[in-house]
Amino acid sequence: MGVVLSSKIRHICSPYDEPSARIIIIGLNSAGKTTLVQRFKNLVDLQLNIHASFIEHIKTEPTFVYQIETVHPRLAPLAFNIWDLGGQEKTRELWRFYLTGIQGVVFVIDCHDEQRIQLARNELLDLSKKLGRSSTIPIVIAANKQDLSHSLRKEELIKKLSLTKIQSNEWKIFEMSAHTGGGVMEMFSYLSEIIHNHQ
Ligand SMILES: Nc1nc2c(ncn2[C@@H]2O[C@H](COP(=O)(O)OP(=O)(O)O)[C@@H](O)[C@H]2O)c(=O)[nH]1
Numbered sequence: 001m002g003v004v005l006s007s008k009i010r011h012i013c014s015p016y017d018e019p020s021a022r023i024i025i026i027g028l029n030s031a032g033k034t035t036l037v038q039r040f041k042n043l044v045d046l047q048l049n050i051h052a053s054f055i056e057h058i059k060t061e062p063t064f065v066y067q068i069e070t071v072h073p074r075l076a077p078l079a080f081n082i083w084d085l086g087g088q089e090k091t092r093e094l095w096r097f098y099l100t101g102i103q104g105v106v107f108v109i110d111c112h113d114e115q116r117i118q119l120a121r122n123e124l125l126d127l128s129k130k131l132g133r134s135s136t137i138p139i140v141i142a143a144n145k146q147d148l149s150h151s152l153r154k155e156e157l158i159k160k161l162s163l164t165k166i167q168s169n170e171w172k173i174f175e176m177s178a179h180t181g182g183g184v185m186e187m188f189s190y191l192s193e194i195i196h197n198h199q
Pocket residue numbers: 027028029030031032033034035036058060061062063087108144145146147148176177178179180
């Protein structure tokens with residue numbers, strides 16, 4: 001079936017009976033979605049386990065349909081069930097099937113790939129339409145690959161993605177690097193708080 005299920009699917013529900021939020025991570029292929037999820041898990045491991053170490057190079061394979069990870073950050077009000085969806089052209093047509101029951105979206109942008117920014121913009125605006133006019137599901141935009149020189153910064157990205165056209169959903173941009181981990185915890189903390197406040 002080509003469905004890649006993570007070997008780490010241990011719990012769709014939280015094992016500690018703590019509240020959890022179902023979120024999807026989407027964006028074009030190679031934007032850094034899988035690296036971002038794995039970096040988040042690594043940073044949480046570092047918080048929780050003194051024997052954990054920072055993974056210098058996170059290796060990823062192309063995600064064909066989806067992978068699921070469950071992450072329990074310390075001190076955050078919610079755990080996350082994260083659905084990391086494939087971003088290839090054919091797979092993007094399937095995103096709409098994963099929108100039911102979600103509480104948040106992380107849209108990852110490769111800020112070093114200016115050539116595909118318009119394509120990413122169209123997918124993002126299309127997603128916000130699919131979520132519906134009255135949707136209050138927060139969209140967080142991960143402005144990824146900030147460690148590379150000439151990456152687009154937040155202000156330019158707001159213009160290039162026409163973010164002001166998104167009226168129904170709350171959105172916020174976070175500059176980050178899934179490689180260095182910069183900005184990653186801030187984004188997930190924000191998402192956790194905002195979803196918690198909506199509940
Ligand atoms: N320089 C840099 N490269 C990154 C970053 N995040 C991901 N990558 C690289 O981008 C490529 C695609 O990453 P991947 O996570 O598989 O993308 P996905 O298709 O969106 O899941 C890989 O070579 C990653 O090492 C980042 O923050 N900085």
